[in-house]
Amino acid sequence: MSITPEHPAALDRRTVLRRAAAVGMLATPAIGLLGACATSGSDGDNEQVAGGTKSEKNPLGVKEDAAIEVVIFNGGYGEKYATDVHEPLYKKAFPKAEVKHQATQAVSTVLQPRFASGNPPEFVNNSGEKLMDFGALVADGQLQDLTELWDAPSVDDPSKKVRDTVVPGTIEAGSFNGKPFVLYYVSTVFGIWYSGKLFKDNGWAPAKNWDEFMALLTNIKAKGITPYGYAGANAAYYQWNVILTHAAKIGGTDVLKNIDNLEDGAWKQDAVKQAAAAWAEVGAKFSDKSFEGLKHTDVQLRQNQYKVAMYPSGDWLEGEQKKDTPAGFDYQLMPVPSLSASDKLPATALRATAGEGYFVSAKSKNPKGGLEYMRQMLSTAGAKGFTEVVKAPTVVTAGSEGFAFPPGVASSQAALKAAGQDVFNLYFDGWYKELDTEARTATNELMFGRINADAFVERIQKRADAIKKDSSVTKFKR
């Protein structure tokens, strides 16, 4: 470059750089734009199709040739069950109707703008990491009331209502303030999973009470295997689930009801504190500090490599790990052991629910079609087909009969049967996402030894109180 002092190029470079900096400054907080998707045009400019004639084959009165659009979350269960089983069933019932199929891994990314612009699809499988907030959807009147569906005659036996063909608790699981809005379709049992082979080879037996559990943990540790662990990086809720399940067994199911209803001091109930203290000890003595930095897939893989003995999860685990599970691993479920003889619920009690949410958009063109699609899903053929494709039991009682499940699901189904009436569920995480986040963070703090049980319940209670006071959050009760 020339060294002539007045050479304009040198000056230009400086001015250009400075101006470029100014532009960069304007361009960066781009995340501020994220809220900027159109807020206008929210209340449906969408004309709904007229109803068809009700008949025995068509109890909901669906218009025979109206199209429906089905959006499926393409996750653990894939999309094949929809394209191969449920959609053909709908087509068979209504040959003139067009069924539009779409699969996505990011439900909210795809659907949020469509809800905002008043043009939602009829039927949505709202699931996965990017699911849309059910609470917000309900508060907004976006979800179709499913009462009509539950009261409709079932496909297989017109004398039986749909609500009588599913396992108890299914409708409640998808109800908000007593109104059913969501169909949870897959039967889900939670517990602690271990390898049947590993336990058999070492002569270990699943624990029923806390003393047995402690002895088991000690034995496993002596073998050089990490006895217990969960993934702190992204799956801390697997562990708060264990703590709260334990709390319910200690203090009865009202413990969880109080938590869900945001009752004052719900988290400070003795049962929650006892459970937290018990598990904090497990975290301190029988887990591995490095798990806080691992993702759920990492820890699950370590279990498949026989490096971790016990792992808390739901019964989707076996299917999720299918590719990595060595032959003969033999997934088995053990309910969370009871703490003492004074526990309110027996050792067999467990948390089970219906999982994988589906809803019908109230503001779509053909909501009746969406309801009918659900009715077809809940037929024996629909449920059997689903179970055959994804190897998971549905909430339809007749759908799982006579099906040979893989060992893990078979063991969780057996545990569910053994639990009898002592089956419970909790809802706060779906109702109040913020409370879920706080519980996850606090669980990591507790299990990796940075706070004790008192501080654990204290901080979650504080957040629960704040949510209770927050008028912008819609509240739910059960």
Next chain:
Amino acid sequence: MRHGKYPFVIGFLFAPVALYVTFVIWPYAQAFQISMTNWRGLSAPQWVGFDNYRRLLDDGAFWKAVQHHGVLLLALPLITIAIALFFAFLLNVGGKSSGGQRQGVWGAKFYRVVFFFPQVLAVAIIAVLFQMVYRPNESGLINGVLMKFGIEPILFLVKPNLALWSIIAVLVWQAVGFYVVLFSAGMASIPGEIYEAAEMDGATKVTLFFRVTLPLLWDTLQVAWVYLGIAAFDAFAIVAVLSVDGGGPDGATTVLAMEIYRNAFVYSKYGYASAMGVALFFLTLTFAALTLRLTKRESVEY
């Protein structure tokens, strides 16, 4: 041909300005509007005035994030510029002089390319890469080696007081290459005669660096400082992908963009998230204005 100049200029400007207004200015204005509502992303928003901002004042996570930006704002530019200057000096004038022309150290051309590599990679890829590097067990790049020697693994992203620095290290690693190139360009335009004269007067390499290179590079440094400062207000992608539990442990690595993301897309509180966005906007603006004002000084003409 002076007449007809303005219609000509306006004709050229119209399209880009229209695009800029539609896709940049307008969404900004909308973010301000949304921040005054309780919009949850679905139905029409309701006006709540300054409620969201009032709520910001007692939001622990928000203040934690602001605090982290403070740390980033000091650490990121300082460390990056120091390292980049050092490398750039070595690459351009650190070697011996031949024929009156200052040379870089041996292999300078090769290093220049190598330093630029991280800049070519997408941020998300870098974050995933460093997941492997920092992994807290035997399959981690660093801890795998440590554990071979029987040393306890270092829990980079898990220890609350180490996590933020682990994130900063990644940001520095990623940024250094670009600033080496930027400073190299700046140094290349410094006339060789000045170095020669200084050397004749007996200046050492250290003196050369502090008395010649640094003052003549001031403008470039200023730009670098503003850029890095702005980068310090972002850091979203690295934190989102790399940190434990999304800005954890217990918010130890969270940044504003992370909190905005969480409030908008996890809690569906778009109004509140927009309020945070507006706060971030003003923070960035204030920083840039301050830096440009404070670092203003007579530049040396040559």
